[in-house]
Amino acid sequence: MICCKECLDLLSDYMDGDLDPQTSADLEEHFQDCPPCIAFLNTFKSSTHLAGETLREVDIPEVVQGKMKEFISQQKKKKS
């Protein structure tokens, strides 16, 4: 059976679905007998998801959009 280190080294590939079926099955076998690794997997998934969502929340402020619009029209005038 694979050890915790081998298991945690492959966690991103496992989560992203990048492992071959046999390696995935080896990891799942390890999880069955290893509650700490399950806890690690769950918290690893959660922190990744929460951090990704937080980054995705960033939006360009309306006032900046307005400034960019103005800037673009200036550039176009210069060119034409």
Added chain:
Amino acid sequence: MSFTQNKETKEAEEALVREFQAGNLEAYDQIAEIYQKKIYALSFNMTRNPMDAQDVTQEVLLTLFRKAHTFQGKSAFSSWVYRITLNATYMKLRSKKKEPNVSLEDLLPAYNASGYQQEKIQDWSENTESLLFANETREVIQKAVDQLPEKEKVVFILRDGEGLSTEKVSEILELTIPAVKSRLHRARLFLRKKLSPYFEEYNSRREKK
């Protein structure tokens, strides 16, 4: 959770670029409209500074306006835009004094000689959804991302923030696929470790109630 650019979007964008290259200024408006949010968000997540993100957005829009004719289509147009954005962002970051980053190695999991975990792991993963858009959570997460070393940070932002594929990130950063994967994995391990105390505490507060 991947928002990988599909083929139609890619073709539509590259058609716009060709129109702009041929002198149609209206096509540029659409290009700017499509990209300004991505440029701003990437730069803001890297610098965590609204003024810098605004400067970078303006600079990149100008570069696209002036240099789009030099785009040759060797890689996707979007990869080119991301690369220009990152270069402008790095210039901003270089001009500032940086706080030393936390060592990644200290935050990787600890094992015994046979490769088994030595830490006690608390599973705080349930009930965190309600925390997602709370200001405090956002600050804790942003602070943790800011502490990532730059190489890992940029990969994490592009992959898990922007939702780009590993292949796309490898094209943008000109890194091999294994290098992207290894940086992403280290970033995720780092963030799990950094964020765990906050979520553990939240969970124990909940249980006391």
